[in-house]
Amino acid sequence: MASKNLLLLAGDGIGPEAMAEVKKLIAAMNEKLGSGFVTDEGLVGGCAYDAHGAAISDADMAKAMAADAVLFGAVGGPKWDKVPYEVRPEAGLLRLRKDMELFANLRPAICYPALAASSSLKQEVVEGLDILIVRELTGGVYFGEPKQIIDLGNGQKRGIDTQVYDTFEIERISGVAFELARTRKNHVTSMEKRNVMKSGVLWNEVVSQTHAAKYSDVKLGHMLADAGGMQLVRWPKQFDVIVTDNLFGDMLSDIAAMLTGSIGMLPSASLGAPDVKTKKRKALYEPVHGSAPDIAGKGIANPIAMIASFAMCLRYSFGMVAEADKLEAAIAAVLDDGLRTKDVMSEGMTEVGTVQMGDAIIAKF
Amino acid sequence: MASKNLLLLAGDGIGPEAMAEVKKLIAAMNEKLGSGFVTDEGLVGGCAYDAHGAAISDADMAKAMAADAVLFGAVGGPKWDKVPYEVRPEAGLLRLRKDMELFANLRPAICYPALAASSSLKQEVVEGLDILIVRELTGGVYFGEPKQIIDLGNGQKRGIDTQVYDTFEIERISGVAFELARTRKNHVTSMEKRNVMKSGVLWNEVVSQTHAAKYSDVKLGHMLADAGGMQLVRWPKQFDVIVTDNLFGDMLSDIAAMLTGSIGMLPSASLGAPDVKTKKRKALYEPVHGSAPDIAGKGIANPIAMIASFAMCLRYSFGMVAEADKLEAAIAAVLDDGLRTKDVMSEGMTEVGTVQMGDAIIAKF
Numbered sequence: 001m002a003s004k005n006l007l008l009l010a011g012d013g014i015g016p017e018a019m020a021e022v023k024k025l026i027a028a029m030n031e032k033l034g035s036g037f038v039t040d041e042g043l044v045g046g047c048a049y050d051a052h053g054a055a056i057s058d059a060d061m062a063k064a065m066a067a068d069a070v071l072f073g074a075v076g077g078p079k080w081d082k083v084p085y086e087v088r089p090e091a092g093l094l095r096l097r098k099d100m101e102l103f104a105n106l107r108p109a110i111c112y113p114a115l116a117a118s119s120s121l122k123q124e125v126v127e128g129l130d131i132l133i134v135r136e137l138t139g140g141v142y143f144g145e146p147k148q149i150i151d152l153g154n155g156q157k158r159g160i161d162t163q164v165y166d167t168f169e170i171e172r173i174s175g176v177a178f179e180l181a182r183t184r185k186n187h188v189t190s191m192e193k194r195n196v197m198k199s200g201v202l203w204n205e206v207v208s209q210t211h212a213a214k215y216s217d218v219k220l221g222h223m224l225a226d227a228g229g230m231q232l233v234r235w236p237k238q239f240d241v242i243v244t245d246n247l248f249g250d251m252l253s254d255i256a257a258m259l260t261g262s263i264g265m266l267p268s269a270s271l272g273a274p275d276v277k278t279k280k281r282k283a284l285y286e287p288v289h290g291s292a293p294d295i296a297g298k299g300i301a302n303p304i305a306m307i308a309s310f311a312m313c314l315r316y317s318f319g320m321v322a323e324a325d326k327l328e329a330a331i332a333a334v335l336d337d338g339l340r341t342k343d344v345m346s347e348g349m350t351e352v353g354t355v356q357m358g359d360a361i362i363a364k365f
Numbered sequence: 366m367a368s369k370n371l372l373l374l375a376g377d378g379i380g381p382e383a384m385a386e387v388k389k390l391i392a393a394m395n396e397k398l399g400s401g402f403v404t405d406e407g408l409v410g411g412c413a414y415d416a417h418g419a420a421i422s423d424a425d426m427a428k429a430m431a432a433d434a435v436l437f438g439a440v441g442g443p444k445w446d447k448v449p450y451e452v453r454p455e456a457g458l459l460r461l462r463k464d465m466e467l468f469a470n471l472r473p474a475i476c477y478p479a480l481a482a483s484s485s486l487k488q489e490v491v492e493g494l495d496i497l498i499v500r501e502l503t504g505g506v507y508f509g510e511p512k513q514i515i516d517l518g519n520g521q522k523r524g525i526d527t528q529v530y531d532t533f534e535i536e537r538i539s540g541v542a543f544e545l546a547r548t549r550k551n552h553v554t555s556m557e558k559r560n561v562m563k564s565g566v567l568w569n570e571v572v573s574q575t576h577a578a579k580y581s582d583v584k585l586g587h588m589l590a591d592a593g594g595m596q597l598v599r600w601p602k603q604f605d606v607i608v609t610d611n612l613f614g615d616m617l618s619d620i621a622a623m624l625t626g627s628i629g630m631l632p633s634a635s636l637g638a639p640d641v642k643t644k645k646r647k648a649l650y651e652p653v654h655g656s657a658p659d660i661a662g663k664g665i666a667n668p669i670a671m672i673a674s675f676a677m678c679l680r681y682s683f684g685m686v687a688e689a690d691k692l693e694a695a696i697a698a699v700l701d702d703g704l705r706t707k708d709v710m711s712e713g714m715t716e717v718g719t720v721q722m723g724d725a726i727i728a729k730f
């Protein structure tokens with residue numbers, strides 16, 4: 001039997017509470033279905049800084065590299081707002097992405113029917129929404145050098161970041177987008193700012209070439225990223241798969257998430273390239289939401305994004321498609337039953353806490 | 366009497382149609398109110414490329430530098446999609462911004478009561494919305510060097526753009542935001558990605574210092590740009606003035622514009638620093654919408670954004686506050702009367718073309 005080693009990095013804020021629900025689920029799957037997951041845990045973010053002075057220790061990093069999949073909660077909080085840039089909580093997440101070479105970040109924005117009314121957008125605009133943002137995750141302005149603050153004297157400083165993309169990086173991320181589109185509505189929209197950025201010119205060119213060379217059966221469109229953001233707000237259902245760079249992907253996926261009524265609901269998967277021999281991909285799964293320090297420890301956080309991230313893990317890392325489908329159906333079912341955590345509570349529904357929500361999903365699973 | 370020299374750069378697509386309505390308005394003001402505007406015209410964008418092989422000629426650039434204010438329509442279209450990067454239509458606009466040193470881009474997002482229902486957002490989310498995005502316009506990734514595509518051999522290229530901000534640039538744009546906030550709800554939200562970008566770290570620091578040194582009476586908040594985009598979609602009325610960099614400003618102002626129901630309605634002002642002696646600021650006024658080549662020449666474009674941009678010109682370049690107020694009231698009045706161009710048409714309203722809309726506004730003025 002193939003190994004199923006999971007590393008759980010719950011992180012800060014509501015991360016541990018959300019992760020606790022996934023732990024219960026894993027235990028239930030091991031016990032009732034004999035799923036055979038083996039879990040280990042580590043620290044990331046502010047809690048890792050407090051323990052080791054780094055946002056992730058080398059030892060935990062090594063565990064992440066060796067695991068079959070990493071489940072990640074959330075990092076950061078006001079406690080660590082003043083720590084040096086190099087060891088800030090986010091540095092742990094960025095190191096995981098970079099060292100594991102998780103170049104493909106899949107962020108589905110799905111509007112659960114039961115939640116369509118709680119979006120700030122009109123119901124008809126978001127009802128039935130199902131788009132997938134494929135964000136490049138190991139390149140661009142997040143990692144390009146030089147990245148520094150220079151002291152120019154006379155009270156003047158200069159802050160510099162560098163956006164860099166090479167052909168192969170654009171090729172591989174657009175390949176992922178085209179492949180996934182084939183399993184969906186067969187339509188990819190690529191977004192960049194080619195009218196202002198040279199990396200955008202190259203992005204546009206390489207996506208088109210990759211399309212022509214291997215994926216001409218998929219419908220491809222190009223949009224400027226600012227217009228794309230507008231169109232997401234105006235009529236998001238025009239999209240199927242959106243492929244874009246690291247920084248635009250950060251902005252656009254958060255906006256797409258917000259359209260659906262709650263970012264407390266949305267999962268993401270970050271995948272590496274398949275190993276040449278084993279075909280296995282390194283992978284990390286995390287909710288789109290942050291650490292929400294304001295509600296941490298109160299037992300009211302929505303665990304659905306974390307649980308749905310585990311469903312993506314079942315699907316993409318372990319090929320457990322039936323289980324993933326079933327878990328996603330269980331989430332939809334408890335929502336249909338009217339259970340809501342505080343962030344998505346509305347009139348006539350039943351407000352529940354983190355643990356109750358987790359229990360209800362496990363019971364339906 | 367101070368000079369009132371206007372340079373009109375109508376550009377491409379629907380630019381000339383929209384500008385024609387402003388020309389009628391200027392003629393009416395000169396005739397009936399003795400406003401004394403003197404206008405000249407020039408080419409920018411694709412039409413300038415066709416005529417001169419450049420997106421703006423040196424002669425027209427010189428006219429822009431000498432004018433009291435520039436009115437700008439829109440640039441670009443499929444006809445010029447394949448022209449070299451250096452002479453693409455947008456290069457004309459970028460040169461105007463850079464050479465005139467128009468570092469402060471003011472983009473109000475106002476939801477006209479008559480249009481609240483036509484937003485893709487719920488009416489209660491956008492009704493009464495009145496926010497102002499202050500976007501830095503001459504720095505950041507738009508102009509930083511290196512900006513290039515390098516051929517690496519073996520079929521590989523590298524696209525590079527550079528985000529650069531100096532202390533003084535952040536200081537002056539945040540000064541503009543704080544000053545404007547004092548004339549509004551006294552609240553500024555600064556947006557960057559300090560968790561990922563060094564320029565964001567500097568941005569955050571300098572905005573806070575500027576605030577402490579000179580504007581501590583204004584309420585200041587900081588938000589990560591991705592979270593800011595989400596909050597704009599979730600509950601935009603939490604904002605008054607948003608100050609942000611060139612690229613985030615591009616994205617966020619387009620999203621803010623879309624919230625209001627139509628970007629065909631929204632104006633912008635791009636201002637330079639006041640001249641040490643004359644106190645006059647170089648200035649360019651342009652609609653937020655683009656050249657909309659698909660509807661160009663059909664007489665159906667919405668001229669309101671262009672007319673509202675002229676209202677901003679009256680206010681900021683000529684101190685004609687009463688006239689600006691009156692013009693903005695005239696726009697609101699024709700909307701209240703039920704006149705709509707096609708882009709904002711809805712049931713029970715009267716659909717009109719570009720010329721009729723312009724005439725109706727002038728008649729109310």
Ligand SMILES: CC(C)[C@H](C(=O)O)[C@@H](O)C(=O)O
Nearest residue numbers: 090093094250558560561591
């Ligand atoms: C926490 C932060 C570094 C991260 C990012 O900017 O990528 C987050 O916003 C995300 O989208 O995953």
Ligand SMILES: CC(C)[C@H](C(=O)O)[C@@H](O)C(=O)O
Nearest residue numbers: 195196226455458459615653
């Ligand atoms: C036309 C383009 C260069 C421009 C920009 O990116 O600044 C436009 O999108 C804008 O927002 O004014």
